[in-house]
Amino acid sequence: MNITLTVNGDDYPLDVEPRRVLADALREDCGLTGTHLGCEHGVCGACTVLVDGEAVRACLMLAVQCDGAAVRTVEGLAGPDGEPHPLQRAFSAEHALQCGFCTPGFLMIAAGALESIGDDPELVDRLVESNICRCTGYEPIRRAIMRAATDCPPASDRSPTSEGS
Incomplete structure (x- = not known):
């Protein structure tokens, strides 16, 4: 097709x-x-x-x-100028990756949910539980998503170009 x-x-x-x-x-x-x-x-x-x-x-x-x-x-995820997305910065700052195999999946599921989860720890926990990581444990990933949720501007403040769409 x-x-x-x-x-x-x-x-x-x-x-x-x-x-x-x-x-x-x-x-x-x-x-x-x-x-x-x-x-x-x-x-x-x-x-x-x-x-x-x-x-x-x-x-x-x-x-x-x-x-x-x-x-x-x-x-x-990164902006048009190559500037890392708040999630990418947070994953690095919180040491939320090790081998990196699961990282794209965590980044994308979090990117899709950032606005709806806000800084609600329960929602972040459910989000993190939906993917599998075999290296870091889930606490650094959870902390990274919480950090990014506070750093990421609302969708209305982001241009379509910076969203990669």
Whole structure:
């Protein structure tokens, strides 16, 4: 099927099989390897991306479902000038990454929820529990998301370019 994926504001015209998952299309067809594949069953969260602003498991979503949608990957988090997103700064400051394999998934699920979670520790805990990390433990990740929630401006203060869409 001929589709166009709009990823981080760039269009990628693709010819994909109907059964091709979004994660494979992003990695192999678009060359965006920041989206990691872990379990390939939607459990670990390493493949989390935003589709029209909602966090989805890219290993479970078909690429054809994203034709015409705005997809945002970890490569699209930084601002146009390369300035790290508040989440990226917070993950670094809080030592919330070790091997880095799960980090893109945590960054993207948090990016999709920053405004709705605010600084509510219960909501942040539920968010963190939805992805798997095998290295750092979850406390530094939780602290990083809490820090970013206070540092990140509301969506109305952000330009579409800085959001990568």
